[in-house]
Structures are given as C-alpha cells and as structure tokens.
Amino acid sequence: MKQLTIISGKGGTGKTSIAAAFASLAKNTVFADCDVDAADLHLILKPEIKKTMGFHGLKIASIDKYMCTKCKKCYDHCKFNAIDEDINLIRESCEGCGVCEYVCPVDAIAMVERDSGFAYISDTRFGPMAHAMLKTAEEASGKLVTVVRENAKDIAEDKKKNQIIIDGPPGIGCPVISSISGVDLVLIVTEPTLSAIHDLERILGVAHHFDIPAVVCVNKYDINRDNTEKIENYCKNHNIDVVGKLPYDAIVTESMIHEKSVIEFSDGELSNNIIRMWGKVKEVLSR
Numbered sequence: 001m002k003q004l005t006i007i008s009g010k011g012g013t014g015k016t017s018i019a020a021a022f023a024s025l026a027k028n029t030v031f032a033d034c035d036v037d038a039a040d041l042h043l044i045l046k047p048e049i050k051k052t053m054g055f056h057g058l059k060i061a062s063i064d065k066y067m068c069t070k071c072k073k074c075y076d077h078c079k080f081n082a083i084d085e086d087i088n089l090i091r092e093s094c095e096g097c098g099v100c101e102y103v104c105p106v107d108a109i110a111m112v113e114r115d116s117g118f119a120y121i122s123d124t125r126f127g128p129m130a131h132a133m134l135k136t137a138e139e140a141s142g143k144l145v146t147v148v149r150e151n152a153k154d155i156a157e158d159k160k161k162n163q164i165i166i167d168g169p170p171g172i173g174c175p176v177i178s179s180i181s182g183v184d185l186v187l188i189v190t191e192p193t194l195s196a197i198h199d200l201e202r203i204l205g206v207a208h209h210f211d212i213p214a215v216v217c218v219n220k221y222d223i224n225r226d227n228t229e230k231i232e233n234y235c236k237n238h239n240i241d242v243v244g245k246l247p248y249d250a251i252v253t254e255s256m257i258h259e260k261s262v263i264e265f266s267d268g269e270l271s272n273n274i275i276r277m278w279g280k281v282k283e284v285l286s287r
C-alpha cells in the first residue's frame, strides 16, 4: 500500500485544494485529513460520518476538594501556574506533568484522561476518509495525527485499498513529522514568495532527515516568475523533481464556495495542470 502526504511549509498555500483535487482523480484510495488543528478537507469532501471515537490527549490533574488540606504544595510546585491560590485547577494551563500528584501529601490529586477531541471514519463520494477534530486549546495534535493515520491504514487494509492520500499539517512541527513518518512520498506545495522558499528549504530538510522522498509543486507560479525560477533552480541543484507548476486561478475559491474540488468544478487550464501533476506523482509513487 502506497502513502502520499501533501504538506507545505506554512498554511494557505493551496495544499488542501490540491489534496481534494487528487481525491477526485485517485482510484481505490483512502483519504486522511491530518491537518487536525485546522481541518478543512471535509469542507470539500463532505464526509458522511460512520464512526466517532473519543480522543484523549495529554492527561490532566483532578483535585479532590474533600481530601485537600490546603497545604499549597501543589500550588508551589506547579511550574505552569495551573493551580490557583484557592487550589482550583486552571484547566487550559495544565500540561499534565503529574508533579502536583507526586507532591500532594494526602493523595488528593489524580491524573485523569482528558477529552481532547474526536476521530472519525467516514464515507465520501471519492472513497473512505479518516479525519478528526481537536477541541479548542487542546494540544497533542501529533498524537491525534497518529490516530488518524492508523484509522486510515485500518480502513485501507479492511477495504483492500492500495493507496492513502494524506492532507498534512503546515509547518515543520510534531504533527508534520507524525504525518510524514513512514510514507512513500511527500508532495510539498509552495508559493513563489521569499518566505515560502525559506519554508520549503526547512521542510525539505525535515523530509531528508527522515529519509522520505520529496517532490515539489509551485502553486500560483505566475505571481512571481523570478521566485519560481529560484525554486526550480534550488530543486534542480538538490535533485528534487518539480512535478507541477500551477497558475493562479480564482476558480480555486469558486470551487470551494461550491464545495467541489477544482477538477469537479472546471475543466480549464488549472485542472489540466493538476491532472498532469497527479500523473507524475503516481509515476514517482510507483517506482
């Protein structure tokens, strides 16, 4: 089974539109939205949820007020200021380190599971989908990405699908690493801006570190052809294929408004470029 993750050095590069376009072209595939902090692939794929699972991220302290003797040891030792002077827990600040439980002389504190979000298994018009929702201000998104990927893999095995396409998170943090580890290929979507070039170099560094082959797509290449040339030269010098150069096209926004992928919505130049890019990605994946 082949796995492709679509990532970008930062948000807003058109990564999800490309993932949705690939969804309408790919056959026998499971889709995974691993951008759990800002999931939006569902806006286009319109999943019909078949199964919902609770997700527990970091643990959280729970203080038993009846047992508490107000000695304030937990207050003094909490480095995250998550316990106030009246020995109330400030939920959003608790990092689940467990120090308060350790120092409490009367065992009034226990570390308990924290409801951090939900993982879903769904059907879409293009095939099955694994996705998730992280509650506001919850962390552990790397752990939730792993849950989504495991769900996608289970579905692929169960339904005999031969491919998983993952819409990864932006940036280079823990959730990105969780979304690319062990995949066969990453497609990095970038734009021709100076900051995006810098982000591209960083994300390529991460892929290289984990020994994952990478190819690049320059989105909106025509908004700055000089920078596009710089990206192409950089990739050429580092032996990285630029598999697609997509023009700026307002049709991307229009298709999103209509809850369709670009491929479904239009058969213009942009769609043709994406179809060609998908062909190249498939070819690299099959090597």
Ligand code: SF4
Pocket (backbone or CB within 6 Å): 060, 061, 077, 078, 079, 080, 081, 082, 083, 089, 093, 094, 095, 096, 097, 098, 099, 100, 101
């Ligand atoms: S678990 Fe750690 S962060 Fe949370 S209240 Fe206890 S000491 Fe503070």
Ligand code: SF4
Pocket (backbone or CB within 6 Å): 063, 067, 068, 069, 070, 071, 072, 073, 074, 075, 087, 103, 104, 105, 106, 107, 108, 109
């Ligand atoms: S350490 Fe235990 S007994 Fe002391 S204030 Fe905290 S909860 Fe209460």
